[in-house]
Amino acid sequence: MMQDPDQSATSLVRGACPHDCPDTCALLTTVHNGVAIKVQGNPAHAHTDGVLCTKVSRYTERSYHPDRILQPLKRTGPKGSGQFAAVSWDEALTDIAARLQAIAARNPEAIVPYSYAGTMGLVQGESIAARFFHRLGASLLDRTICASAGGEGLVQTLGGKVGMKVEFFAESKLILIWGSNSIGSNLHFWRYVQQAKRDGARLVCIDPRKTETAEKCHEHIALRPGTDAALAFALMHELVQHDWLDHAYLAEHTLGWPALRERALEWPPERAAEVCGVTVEQIRALAQDYGQCFMNGQPAAIRLNYGMQRTRGGGNATRAVVSLPALIGAWRHRAGGVLMSSSGQFPLQRAALQRPDLLAGRQPRTVNMSTIGDALLDPVEPKIEALVVYNSNPVAVAPESGKVVQGFAREDLFTVVLEHFQTDTADYADYILPATTQLEHWDVHSSYGHTDALLNRPAIAPLGESKPNTQIFRELAVRMGFTEDCFNDSDESLCRAAYGDQVDFGALDEHGFATIPLPDAPFAAGQFPTPSGKCEFWSERLAAQGLDGLPDYLPNYEGAGISSDYPLAMISPPARNFLNSSFVNVTSLRAIEGEPVLEIHASDAQARGITTGAVVRVFNQRGTYRCKAKVSPRARAGVVNGMGIWWRKLGLDGSNVNQLTSQRLTDLGRAPTFYDCWVDVALDTPVQHATSGVA
Numbered sequence: 206m207m208q209d210p211d212q213s214a215t216s217l218v219r220g221a222c223p224h225d226c227p228d229t230c231a232l233l234t235t236v237h238n239g240v241a242i243k244v245q246g247n248p249a250h251a252h253t254d255g256v257l258c259t260k261v262s263r264y265t266e267r268s269y270h271p272d273r274i275l276q277p278l279k280r281t282g283p284k285g286s287g288q289f290a291a292v293s294w295d296e297a298l299t300d301i302a303a304r305l306q307a308i309a310a311r312n313p314e315a316i317v318p319y320s321y322a323g324t325m326g327l328v329q330g331e332s333i334a335a336r337f338f339h340r341l342g343a344s345l346l347d348r349t350i351c352a353s354a355g356g357e358g359l360v361q362t363l364g365g366k367v368g369m370k371v372e373f374f375a376e377s378k379l380i381l382i383w384g385s386n387s388i389g390s391n392l393h394f395w396r397y398v399q400q401a402k403r404d405g406a407r408l409v410c411i412d413p414r415k416t417e418t419a420e421k422c423h424e425h426i427a428l429r430p431g432t433d434a435a436l437a438f439a440l441m442h443e444l445v446q447h448d449w450l451d452h453a454y455l456a457e458h459t460l461g462w463p464a465l466r467e468r469a470l471e472w473p474p475e476r477a478a479e480v481c482g483v484t485v486e487q488i489r490a491l492a493q494d495y496g497q498c499f500m501n502g503q504p505a506a507i508r509l510n511y512g513m514q515r516t517r518g519g520g521n522a523t524r525a526v527v528s529l530p531a532l533i534g535a536w537r538h539r540a541g542g543v544l545m546s547s548s549g550q551f552p553l554q555r556a557a558l559q560r561p562d563l564l565a566g567r568q569p570r571t572v573n574m575s576t577i578g579d580a581l582l583d584p585v586e587p588k589i590e591a592l593v594v595y596n597s598n599p600v601a602v603a604p605e606s607g608k609v610v611q612g613f614a615r616e617d618l619f620t621v622v623l624e625h626f627q628t629d630t631a632d633y634a635d636y637i638l639p640a641t642t643q644l645e646h647w648d649v650h651s652s653y654g655h656t657d658a659l660l661n662r663p664a665i666a667p668l669g670e671s672k673p674n675t676q677i678f679r680e681l682a683v684r685m686g687f688t689e690d691c692f693n694d695s696d697e698s699l700c701r702a703a704y705g706d707q708v709d710f711g712a713l714d715e716h717g718f719a720t721i722p723l724p725d726a727p728f729a730a731g732q733f734p735t736p737s738g739k740c741e742f743w744s745e746r747l748a749a750q751g752l753d754g755l756p757d758y759l760p761n762y763e764g765a766g767i768s769s770d771y772p773l774a775m776i777s778p779p780a781r782n783f784l785n786s787s788f789v790n791v792t793s794l795r796a797i798e799g800e801p802v803l804e805i806h807a808s809d810a811q812a813r814g815i816t817t818g819a820v821v822r823v824f825n826q827r828g829t830y831r832c833k834a835k836v837s838p839r840a841r842a843g844v845v846n847g848m849g850i851w852w853r854k855l856g857l858d859g860s861n862v863n864q865l866t867s868q869r870l871t872d873l874g875r876a877p878t879f880y881d882c883w884v885d886v887a888l889d890t891p892v893q894h895a896t897s898g899v900a
Contacts, residue, residue, distance in 0.1 A: 214238055218664035219247065219717030222261050223329075223643040225322035225351070225785060227371075227546075227654020228393040230257055231718050232264075234644060234664035241265050241644050241665050250718050251372070252655045258392050259797075260788050267791050268642045268668070272626055275669025278637040284614045287632040294670065294680070297636050302684035304619050305341070308590045313342035314569050315590040319577065321350055323596030323787065324674075326648030326661065327558060328699045330596055333675040333682075333692065335559035340687050342564070344589075347573040350602065352653075353874035355514035355545055358523025361744040361873070362756075364734030366549030369506060369542035370725065371655050375400040376540035377506040379407050379498050381491075383526060384433065385510030386416035389781040391654060394508060409491060411436070412512070413776055414804075414846050415839045426491065427841045428481040430774050430880045431516035434758040437525035439477030440492045441469035444532050449496025451534030458731035459531050461743025464755055472758075480758070482843070496533060504538035505530070509545040512778060516881040518759030520873025524744075525756040531740040536728040544654075549734075550723060551651040551658065552707035558699065560691055575877040576868045578605050581612025595623035595640070595674055600630040601786040601852055604866040604877045607828045610853075623674055626790055629853045639671040646673040647696035649703045649713075656721045658704060660713045675699070747873075762869050763883040771825045771883040773809060777847045777862045786850045801832040801856050804846035805886060810836045813886060820857065820889040823847060825882070828864040831857040831889055845886060 220232040231250035235243040244264040248255035277297040282288025308315050318338045324330050338345075347353075359366050374380060375397040387395045395418070402408055408422035411433070419425040428436055444450055445466055455462045474488040481488075498505035507526065514523050527543050535541035556562075572580050572589070577599055581589055592613075603609045613620065613633035622634040631637050645668065648661040667673070672680075675696050682692040694702070701710050713719045728740070735741045748754035763771070779785065782794040789795060803823055805815060815821060821834045823845070830847070840846050847862035866879050 218662050220643060220661040220664060221648070221650045221659035221717070222257075223324040223326050223648065223650070223661070224261065224787060225325060226258075227391050227652065228252065228258075229325070229650055229652035229654060229657070229659060230261065230393070231659055232257075232261075236664050239665060241268065244644075247717060249716065250657070252393050252657060254393070254396070256393065256396070259782060260794060263791060263793060264644070266793060267625075267788065268644050270626070270790065272790065273668065274624060274626060274637055274639045275671055276639060277670070280635050284616060284633050285610070287627060289637060297638065298680055298684050301621055301636055302681055305591060306685060308619070309341060312587045314344045315587040316341065316343040317572050317589050317592050318343060318346055319574060319592055319594045319597055319599055320346070321348055321574065321597040322785075323598070324643065324648070326643075326650055327553065327703045328648045328696055329646060329674045331555070332558040332699045333678040333694070334595065336563055336691055337678040337682055337687070339559070339561060339563035340682070340689065341685070342567050342569055344569050345571040347571050347875060349573055349575045349874060349876045352511045352514070352546065352876070354519035354871035354876035355509070355511055355523040355874070357874035358514065358520045359527060359545055359549075361747055362524045362527050362741055364741070366546040366653070367727065367734060368544035368547060369727070370539070370723070371544060371547070372397060373540040373725065374398055374506050374508065376504060377401050377406055378503040379409070379494055379505040381409050381411060381495075381505075381507045382418060382422065383411045383507055383509045384513030385508055386412070386414070386418045386778065387508065388417040388421065390779065391508075391510070394654060407494060409494070413841055413844050414778060415841070416778075417781070424487075426483055426487055428483050430776050430844060431518060431761040432481040432758075433513045434518055434522040434525040434756065435472065435477045435480040436483075436488065437522070437529060438469050438472035438758060439474045439488045440495060440529060441465070441532060442472045443474065443489060443492030444496050445469055447493075447496055449499055450532055451499055451537075454531060454534035454537065458728070458733075458739050460737050460739045460741045461755065465528065465742040468755055468757070482841075495529070498535070499533035504541035505533065505535050506541055507543040509543055512776070512880065514871065515877065515879040517762045517869070517872060517878055518757075519871045519876065519878070521756045521759055525758075528740065528742055528756060536726065539726040542728065546653040547656050548651055548653040550656050551721060552704060553651060554702060554705040554707070557702045557705065563689070563691070573870070573875055574599070575604060575870065575875070577603050578608030578612055579868055581615065581618065582608060589618065591619040591621075593621045594630055594634075598628045598630045598786045600633060601628065601861060602850055602863065604863055604879060605827055605868045606853070606861065606863040608868070623677060628786065632854070638677055639669060640677070641667045641671045641673045645671065646675075647700055649700040656723055657718045658708050658713060658721060659718045660700060759872055761881045762867070762878060763881055771885050772843075773884050773886060774844045775823070775847055775865065775882045775884045776844065776880040777849045777866065777882075779850065780848045783850065786852060789850075789852045789855065801851045801861065802835045802848050803832050803886065804835050804837040804840040804848065806840040806842045806844070807836050808842050809840075809845070809886070810834065814888055815886065822887050822889045823865060823884050824887070825865050825884045827867065828860070830860050830862055830864040834886070845884065
């Protein structure tokens with residue numbers, strides 16, 4: 206029987222992986238005499254099946270890392286110098302509260318919380334912290350940096366972040382893996398795909414980069430970044446032309462089909478091939494494969510991921526792609542349809558966790574986390590005077606990081622960072638507060654890749670003087686004079702509140718996971734969670750905002766036609782052994798990755814005299830980034846892959862690939878356009894390096 210760590214010398218403790226990954230694995234931590242000695246996947250959880258990725262299997266290496274911050278630190282040197290001295294919790298929290306109170310007395314909206322998915326936990330991520338900032342009246346944060354464009358596309362078309370169940374991909378006969386390196390970022394989904402492949406399914410990967418996943422599929426369609434909607438419309442065109450359509454499903458369960466049909470007919474394969482940079486034959490063959498699944502009564506499924514929505518037209522591209530299953534009635538099969546995110550299928554009680562009632566009728570301004578560089582440099586009142594950062598590393602991960610660094614370096618900006626390590630962001634803090642890792646606190650999780658809720662029990666006592674995020678904000682609340690009872694809620698009670706009576710907490714506590722009851726084929730008979738109850742090709746909600754009610758293809762903001770100075774498109778996919786900027790400082794994982802690299806196609810490299818291992822300058826109007834080149838077939842001609850997201854301080858010149866990315870936002874969802882970025886690349890020379898500087 207599994208026990209809490211204090212009940213025996215050796216125990217197994219159930220938990221959940223906290224990281225930003227659709228797999229949301231169930232964990233078992235082996236604890237001996239109070240020390241976590243092993244983290245493994247829980248074999249009792251069907252989706253995890255005892256398997257973990259390389260990153261999380263080394264979680265003890267991260268938790269016991271010698272550089273772990275284990276006591277509060279106060280800045281002693283200039284911003285960014287990384288010079289700190291240890292102080293007591295009482296000194297740190299008392300001073301922080303006094304500084305925040307002084308700012309709040311002038312205008313609480315000058316205080317901005319900045320957090321994202323350093324933990325996906327509902328308790329450590331968004332409970333007491335949200336209550337604290339609501340009670341304070343601080344600015345709200347628009348948390349857009351990962352998936353809000355695609356999320357909005359899902360909402361406007363399917364009605365929410367909903368889709369097919371991931372386990373039924375194992376029964377599909379055609380699987381389109383669109384904008385996802387599943388082997389590296391969705392390992393457990395890949396296991397279902399492998400089962401389908403063994404049973405005769407055809408696998409097609411649609412991605413600008415020849416990823417590890419693309420190599421394992423039957424076909425790779427290497428389209429240009431930002432052209433996904435054009436490809437989707439060409440597929441629709443062929444489905445219409447050949448009448449590979451489920452007319453009954455279209456008539457009964459969709460809205461706006463006649464108008465979408467007309468738009469699709471504007472996109473013959475020849476037009477899309479020119480835009481996408483692929484062959485007409487590839488488009489026609491893919492359309493035939495997809496259409497024939499309908500004709501033969503076989504399930505076709507699309508696994509869509511977030512890379513494709515990080516360009517100007519990302520929201521519309523998502524709308525176009527997720528419209529495809531309705532054309533062939535793929536939703537009639539439990540192994541057909543599309544999955545981008547399942548997070549909307551969880552009955553979360555977010556108001557109970559976050560307590561928006563504490564705003565007391567106030568409507569603070571909202572700051573978009575994706576444009577934090579501009580926001581910190583904006584002199585318009587209320588100027589940002591204080592940042593409290595937790596579960597994020599914005600100096601490394603936010604776009605156009607030259608401006609982000611400039612903003613964080615302001616001597617008049619008061620910055621508090623809750624962290625495990627001295628990250629790029631922590632270097633600019635006035636105070637660093639030591640937070641617990643997943644092995645040391647309670648939490649509860651949903652998922653965006655499956656439909657099981659998970660509970661995380663603490664496996665070990667907090668190391669050093671570290672505290673859970675919840676406890677840090679509780680203690681700050683006391684010093685701020687907040688007396689509401691909600692700040693006394695325990696972490697275990699918050700875990701119970703996250704789902705209310707919608708999930709059996711007893712089962713969650715006993716097994717560590719509980720399946721959300723949902724139909725196997727959720728939209729076989731329509732019943733989409735849209736206003737009309739149908740798959741909405743036409744969105745009246747978008748039309749009411751003055752936007753196009755239909756999905757459309759929107760060209761990228763940037764391109765070779767805009768400036769011949771920057772002729773190469775650049776995408777910045779994650780390095781396989783990192784997760785955003787997490788795990789970058791884990792020695793064994795960084796050793797596997799080696800060093801920051803730019804993948805470049807042989808033809809582009811040859812034209813510039815570049816060979817593998819050469820130091821290159823990657824540059825555009827926003828800055829310059831130096832790294833090693835890797836001449837690689839993973840890069841298509843005309844597109845370079847700046848592998849991320851390394852900590853800036855570990856780069857050749859104290860920067861990373863986000864030195865080059867833009868703060869411009871997507872068409873829907875106010876999201877960043879990381880992959881809508883054009884650059885040039887040149888061999889680095891000592892003279893160039895001496896004069897180029899860092900933006």
